[in-house]
Amino acid sequence: MIELKPLSPATGLLPLDIGGVTLREAEMAALTLIAPYMGREAQLTEALEAAHGLGWPQAGETSASGAARLIWFGRKQAVLVGAAASAKLAAHAALTDQSDAWSCVVLEGAGARDVLARLAPLDMRDVAFPVGATARTEVFHMACSITRIEAQSWQIMGFRSMAKTLVHDLQVAMEGVAARAKPALT
Amino acid sequence: MRIACPLCGERDSREFSYKGHALALERPAEDAGVAAWDDYLHNRDNPAGLTQELWFHDMGCASWLVAERNTVTHEFGAVRLAEDVKGAKP
Numbered sequence: 292m293i294e295l296k297p298l299s300p301a302t303g304l305l306p307l308d309i310g311g312v313t314l315r316e317a318e319m320a321a322l323t324l325i326a327p328y329m330g331r332e333a334q335l336t337e338a339l340e341a342a343h344g345l346g347w348p349q350a351g352e353t354s355a356s357g358a359a360r361l362i363w364f365g366r367k368q369a370v371l372v373g374a375a376a377s378a379k380l381a382a383h384a385a386l387t388d389q390s391d392a393w394s395c396v397v398l399e400g401a402g403a404r405d406v407l408a409r410l411a412p413l414d415m416r417d418v419a420f421p422v423g424a425t426a427r428t429e430v431f432h433m434a435c436s437i438t439r440i441e442a443q444s445w446q447i448m449g450f451r452s453m454a455k456t457l458v459h460d461l462q463v464a465m466e467g468v469a470a471r472a473k474p475a476l477t
Numbered sequence: 478m479r480i481a482c483p484l485c486g487e488r489d490s491r492e493f494s495y496k497g498h499a500l501a502l503e504r505p506a507e508d509a510g511v512a513a514w515d516d517y518l519h520n521r522d523n524p525a526g527l528t529q530e531l532w533f534h535d536m537g538c539a540s541w542l543v544a545e546r547n548t549v550t551h552e553f554g555a556v557r558l559a560e561d562v563k564g565a566k567p
Contacts, residue, residue, distance in 0.1 A: 351485065351486070428537060429491065
């Protein structure tokens with residue numbers, strides 16, 4: 292019998308370490324898109340609280356409980372990461388398994404924000420984009436989701452079919468930032 | 478240009494795409510007659526000044542927006558979710 296081996300979207304492309312900024316692939320996790328049915332938002336919020344201990348994230352926010360994270364993902368949408376969605380949510384929202392649809396990479400390091408600044412038209416100062424903030428925006432012409440998971444760590448989600456493009460665009464920006472870094476005085 | 482999306486906040490215009498005048502939301506009744514439908518489909522004013530437009534935040538939150546824009550200065554005024562302007566129907 293043939294055993295199929297799962298491959299992550301960026302297999303063979305990552306990790307990268309350029310100029311002190313690293314780009315690695317996030318662990319493959321179950322992703323469930325949650326889109327509340329019209330008029331059922333309040334019931335969904337209760338069900339989410341009961342089943343996962345998670346609040347419904349407002350625009351640009353994430354909520355977390357243990358390993359489970361709920362990331363705002365657009366108007367009336369959020370994506371659940373790190374936990375299998377409870378079947379009890381299905382009465383109040385459309386649940387879609389999108390585990391295979393997204394490529395998740397993590398950009399880390401002191402210059403990570405400078406790398407993103409080359410690619411995304413987003414205000415990423417601490418006051419505008421603190422840890423836990425998220426945005427749907429573009430990363431070099433491609434629609435992506437950016438979430439600040441730690442002070443110097445950003446998770447970027449792009450379409451799985453465009454994983455190579457995403458990695459390439461990030462790599463070029465990382466090389467650009469590294470080349471611009473001030474040389475050490477000798 | 479920067480557009481203040483009611484959900485995402487002020488964002489660069491490259492995240493948005495333009496549809497046309499917000500008149501498109503005022504769809505005539507099915508039996509309104511040929512003249513009303515012809516007017517709805519084809520006739521638009523071309524003002525020098527404030528106008529109401531439909532924009533789509535396609536690279537962002539995927540909301541349809543009704544934005545006030547000054548066609549002379551490209552200055553944006555109030556931006557609202559089309560859902561709130563039109564009223565959402567289940």
